Amino acid sequence: MPSGGSNPSPSTNLNSISWPLCFLEKHLKIVFMVPTVRFAPSPTGQLHIGGVRTALFNYAFAKKFKGSFLLRIEDTDKARSKDKYTEQILESLSWLGLEFDDEPLKQSSRFDRYKEVINHLIDTGNAYRCFASNEELEHIRQQSGSYLYPRIWRDRSKEEVDAKLLNKDEHTIRMRIPVEGDISFKDLVYGKINTKFSELDDFIIARSDGSPTYNLTVVVDDNDMNISHVIRGEDHISNTPKQMLIYMALGWTIPKFGHLPMILGSDGKRLSKRHGAKGTSEYKDLGYLPDTLINYLALLGWNPGNNDEIFDFNYLQENFSLDKVNKKSAVFDTTKLEWVSSQNIFKISSAKLVDIVSEFDPTWCSEGNSLDYLVNVIDLIKDRIKTLSDIKENSFYFFNHPIEYDESAMKKCWGENTKDILNSFQGELSNLNDWNSSNIDESINKCVNVINVGKGKLMQPLRIALTGALIGPSIPDLMNLLGKETCLIRIKNILKNS
């Protein structure tokens, strides 16, 4: 155990609460087991699928136990962090409904606090200055074949260190960790994880330019934000023992840790753009609903314990538990995402979908159609659409005559007698006075019986005439909605143009 952890410096005042109150709040929450969790993205790019799932599981965990969900922007990497990404992250979280409690904490505003803790660690002997140059360390590495720091500055005399300091020599600051023994924690997903100190080295907590490293900042912030449970990606498991050593050195309460399995692409490699994965806002633009992304991402690594894969956000919040998180990595599957999306869209009433799609893309329909007409359109296509964008693509013919006919469909079903069949059906329709689906259906049957052809010989060209292609809703229902005049025009058009 590192020594000197008995004199922690007081927590910085984060939320205008004086530190004894912070302390009290933290301990009351622990007694009543109310969790405080955080999502800590680095604003170096769009919020990606893995990040959203981490945020979602943190959020669901907090809500399940009536706790708090905080946001921390990890923007210490000045070169790569951009305000525009922070904005995008905030927008994406808000679109998904992952509202955080309290103001987000920005690491870039906390350098003084990190410095204070680093100095405290040096003063208490838990950290030390290392003046070894990169070249020197590289040389030692080559000789020993080990990447672990050889501890060459760990036990230097005060005089030697002071002389270097006086000379303003560049140096890093490293944790003085135990040499023998091991450290373990009970991961909330993976169970007990044990690490031998011989596998770790005296890791750097401040770089030669004085900037704190991730392991230091994360501990200081998680402590100061009173985080009770750290839920994050599995790629951080190896950081956890190091962070625990910092907590111990400072005498701070160590939070509980839960690591989430990776999300992989179909080739078993870590999910990336290469696999078709997109940033959150791109999914929004493609016409996925927030509920869909939440539903699908919840299924990526979490099992509700029954066969019902379609559920809403409330269900997730009520039923989420970390012990139902799979230990195995999850594979991102766009086809499954589309299926979840189609199921979620199908659940929504057609009237509400009209509102949703009109907000998503006001140009999906032509002007002047009644709300009733739009609701009926959605009713007819709802079972075939995967995303909101599909609605526009699949409903064009409800607002416009087809401008062209699908070539392969025409090849497939336009025969020698097609014109005669359509002509005779046109005659049948002209005489139909009571325009409704069942009378239209009757006319279709009557026509094919009179001229003695299979039903498909009429239905397929008729569908092309009405929609331009071979797929679409039930023909009688479609014709009923389009109206007699429109149907007759479209049949006339195809007869003229083919």
Ligand code: GLU
């Ligand atoms: N900023 C880190 C990341 O994006 C999060 C680290 C953590 O959750 O501890 O991976």
